[in-house]
Amino acid sequence: MTEYDPNFKDESGLLSVFLGLAVLVGMSALPATIGWVQLLG
Numbered sequence: 001m002t003e004y005d006p007n008f009k010d011e012s013g014l015l016s017v018f019l020g021l022a023v024l025v026g027m028s029a030l031p032a033t034i035g036w037v038q039l040l041g
Helices: 006-040
Strands: none
Touching: none
16 A cells, blocks of 8 residues: 555546446336336245
């Protein structure tokens, strides 16, 4: 943590954006999944 690497910062920023998109897709797909489970169940 003593050395500052801008490449690592870019990677972590990209990772947080990717995780944010994954959570957004997961949360938007959750009601559809529940609907399918109720429909098929």
